[in-house]
Amino acid sequence: MEQPLLSVENLGKSFKDKQVVKDVSFGVKRGKITAILGPNGAGKSTTIRSVMGIMRPDKGMVQYQNYPKQGVPHQVVGYLPEERGLYKNVKIMDIILYFADLKDYPTKKARSRALEYLKKFGLEGKDKVKVEELSKGMAQKTQFIASIIHEPELLILDEPFSGLDPVSQDVFKQEIRELAKNGTAILLSSHQMNLIEELADDLLLIHNGKTVIQGSMEEVKEQYSNYKCVIIGDNAASIFTNVPSVQNVKQDGKKTVLYLERGIHIPTWLSHMPKEVIIQEMTIDRISLHEIFVGIATEQNLMQTVGEVHA
Amino acid sequence: MRNTWKVAKWEYKRNVKNKSFIISTFLTPVIILMFTFLPVLFSGSDDSGNEETMKVYIQDEVGVAPTVETLVNSQDSLAWDLEFTQEDQKSILSSIEENENQAFLSITEDSIESGVVEVYTSEEVTDSFFNQLQLLSQPIQAYQFEQLGLTDSQIQQVAAGVSFETLDATETSSENRVVEKSGLGESGHMVPGIVSLIVLFAIVLTGMMIFQSASQEKKEKVSEIVLSSLTPSDLMQGKIIGYFGVGLSQVFIWLGFGIPLAAWRIEDVAIVDNLLVPELLIMMLIAILGYLLFAALFVGFGSTVEDINSSSNFQGLLMMLPFLPLVFIQPILISPNGLAATIGSFIPFASPAVLILRMAMLEEWPWMEFGLAFVVLTLSVWGMIKLSGKIFEVGILLYGKNATPKEIWKWIKA
Numbered sequence A: 001m002e003q004p005l006l007s008v009e010n011l012g013k014s015f016k017d018k019q020v021v022k023d024v025s026f027g028v029k030r031g032k033i034t035a036i037l038g039p040n041g042a043g044k045s046t047t048i049r050s051v052m053g054i055m056r057p058d059k060g061m062v063q064y065q066n067y068p069k070q071g072v073p074h075q076v077v078g079y080l081p082e083e084r085g086l087y088k089n090v091k092i093m094d095i096i097l098y099f100a101d102l103k104d105y106p107t108k109k110a111r112s113r114a115l116e117y118l119k120k121f122g123l124e125g126k127d128k129v130k131v132e133e134l135s136k137g138m139a140q141k142t143q144f145i146a147s148i149i150h151e152p153e154l155l156i157l158d159e160p161f162s163g164l165d166p167v168s169q170d171v172f173k174q175e176i177r178e179l180a181k182n183g184t185a186i187l188l189s190s191h192q193m194n195l196i197e198e199l200a201d202d203l204l205l206i207h208n209g210k211t212v213i214q215g216s217m218e219e220v221k222e223q224y225s226n227y228k229c230v231i232i233g234d235n236a237a238s239i240f241t242n243v244p245s246v247q248n249v250k251q252d253g254k255k256t257v258l259y260l261e262r263g264i265h266i267p268t269w270l271s272h273m274p275k276e277v278i279i280q281e282m283t284i285d286r287i288s289l290h291e292i293f294v295g296i297a298t299e300q301n302l303m304q305t306v307g308e309v310h311a
Numbered sequence B: 001m002r003n004t005w006k007v008a009k010w011e012y013k014r015n016v017k018n019k020s021f022i023i024s025t026f027l028t029p030v031i032i033l034m035f036t037f038l039p040v041l042f043s044g045s046d047d048s049g050n051e052e053t054m055k056v057y058i059q060d061e062v063g064v065a066p067t068v069e070t071l072v073n074s075q076d077s078l079a080w081d082l083e084f085t086q087e088d089q090k091s092i093l094s095s096i097e098e099n100e101n102q103a104f105l106s107i108t109e110d111s112i113e114s115g116v117v118e119v120y121t122s123e124e125v126t127d128s129f130f131n132q133l134q135l136l137s138q139p140i141q142a143y144q145f146e147q148l149g150l151t152d153s154q155i156q157q158v159a160a161g162v163s164f165e166t167l168d169a170t171e172t173s174s175e176n177r178v179v180e181k182s183g184l185g186e187s188g189h190m191v192p193g194i195v196s197l198i199v200l201f202a203i204v205l206t207g208m209m210i211f212q213s214a215s216q217e218k219k220e221k222v223s224e225i226v227l228s229s230l231t232p233s234d235l236m237q238g239k240i241i242g243y244f245g246v247g248l249s250q251v252f253i254w255l256g257f258g259i260p261l262a263a264w265r266i267e268d269v270a271i272v273d274n275l276l277v278p279e280l281l282i283m284m285l286i287a288i289l290g291y292l293l294f295a296a297l298f299v300g301f302g303s304t305v306e307d308i309n310s311s312s313n314f315q316g317l318l319m320m321l322p323f324l325p326l327v328f329i330q331p332i333l334i335s336p337n338g339l340a341a342t343i344g345s346f347i348p349f350a351s352p353a354v355l356i357l358r359m360a361m362l363e364e365w366p367w368m369e370f371g372l373a374f375v376v377l378t379l380s381v382w383g384m385i386k387l388s389g390k391i392f393e394v395g396i397l398l399y400g401k402n403a404t405p406k407e408i409w410k411w412i413k414a
Helices: A044-052 A092-102 A107-120 A136-148 A166-181 A193-199 A217-224 A237-242 A266-270 A289-310 B002-016 B019-042 B044-051 B065-074 B089-098 B109-114 B129-147 B152-169 B171-186 B190-219 B223-227 B232-265 B271-275 B278-302 B313-323 B326-334 B339-345 B351-361 B367-395 B405-413
Strands: A006-015 A018-028 A033-037 A059-064 A077-080 A154-158 A185-189 A202-207 A210-216 A227-232 A246-252 A255-260 A281-286 B054-060 B080-084 B102-107 B118-121
Touching: A006 A044, A018 A033, A018 A044, A018 A059, A018 A185, A018 A202, A018 A210, A033 A044, A033 A166, A033 A193, A044 A059, A044 A154, A044 A185, A077 A136, A077 B223, A092 A107, A092 A136, A092 B002, A092 B223, A107 A136, A136 A154, A136 A166, A136 B223, A166 A185, A166 A193, A193 A289, A202 A217, A202 A289, A210 A217, A237 A246, A237 A255, B002 B232, B019 B232, B054 B065, B054 B089, B065 B080, B065 B129, B089 B102, B089 B118, B102 B109, B102 B129, B109 B129, B129 B152, B190 B223, B190 B232, B190 B271, B190 B278, B190 B313, B190 B351, B223 B232, B232 B271, B232 B278, B232 B367, B278 B313, B278 B351, B278 B367, B326 B339, B326 B351, B339 B351, B339 B367, B351 B367, B367 B405
Parallel strands: A033 A185, A033 A202, A077 A154, A154 A185, B054 B080, B054 B102
Antiparallel strands: A006 A018, A006 A059, A202 A210, A227 A255, A227 A281, A246 A255, B102 B118
């Protein structure tokens, strides 16, 4: 198997008494897109910041291929943080060149690359415009260019799509894919499951600082994308207790969702449906990444409520 | 270190190109000049009053006339029309009564003995006449001593004391001017001192810009991007050096205009010759230390503030620290080696200005004390940079709120 460019092992980080990241391990390979998913406060940004060395992890290892020290070599890593901004009263080109200079990238090369990317992102001729005159989307494009201007081997994007309109999202998606195709190892975090589903090669879903799901996109889908059956109709939940192969029943007014076990045969399963079930509408499809995500996020809510009752 | 220079270069370019820098660089001297010259323009009436000639009759019975005459003639500002007269006192007095700006002094053996000289004046006299009159006490007193049979050296000794008293007597008119004048005459360090104080003032002011810069870096959320390429201490040092350059550029522009202007206006003192003395180096070094102290303070605490408008009193108080030396100015002007001066030399935030001021005023420097104060200042700078480094490292990445003093204390201890 290919050696990952970046390997993170047993990463742990606490703030005060609260452990934000517990034993998270993953790898990012060249030419692959690895996605970190998780609800708010799951520890995504903390993990990324620990990898970047902006935070010092309490335990664990961050190892970059052929790099003798712990952590990542800054010159070959591009980083777009979640909390991002630009100096206001400077020209776009100046700030891009400054960030390139900080990475020891030759200015001349950086300039031509910057012009190329500005054109690609629809910002042609804006290189002398001041940052304060940019719209939020334009600023975000500029930040993105700044993070890849030095042709990084490893690109880390924390919530790259937040605040972008669908058109810009597509531009970013396209560019991220292309970078990966050219051999860049990419680690990104996002809330937007549909985008992750389209983009990511490898997945890491964390919750409360712990790894919940990990693997390649196909593995995860295989493992978790079970069927679910949604029935609209005035039914009591108790009717479904005798239906086989049902993992879980969720009811919300007239809507009942039956989560089915893996590997069942749908036509056979349908024949077990009780005769008295009222069906106004019925759909059967696979659980999306989105639902896995929501399932975990809401479980967290449940757990919190229980915790409060006990307390 | 390479990264530090990159940051410094960036901060320098970014600020020097800024419109507000250009405006403040060229406007500040204009404003200062305005404030210096406007009062002179407004007080024009006073000047014309001074320019009016005062007719002074002196009846000299003891023979001080030649001394008085040379003294009066040597004073350019003294617009006196001196006339020694042997005329009858009554006729002169009637003439005085009828005219304006006339006076009659009678210096007799009696007045020498009692030390009281009778002066008759017309109803109107020039504003500063009574002050100017004090000048005459010198030759008269000299004559007194001569009568007492003192030797020349004794006279000189006593005269020196008397001139000191005269200084006190004019205190009511304009104390500062008198002291400064005496300082200019006495200490050759005045010119480098003033220049160093201007440098200190200017670079500490740009030091205050660092507070904003650090705070803005946080507000605009650039720090995390920048910190993915370098360490917090690179960033902090780069800012300190960059703004130092900004301050220096500003002050060089000011001095570039100021020194030739001063050399042209103030003819009594050889500005350039007096400026380029070894002592200037020491004073400049102190000014730089002063800058580093404040720059470190501001960059550290600036990183704890996201919104300057809502910053607590705590951070607001820190912004007042550069003005601490103002407390010591008055006592130092009165007594450059006094207790207040000594105390001020050992309080880090006051000591740069206090030390330079004292060095400027004193001909003989208390080397031991200055040396100690210098060591204390240097140690404070070192400590402040360490301390601010710790605050900066955590503060710059803390988003969404201003840090409380309690939190900052925790970071320092960590």
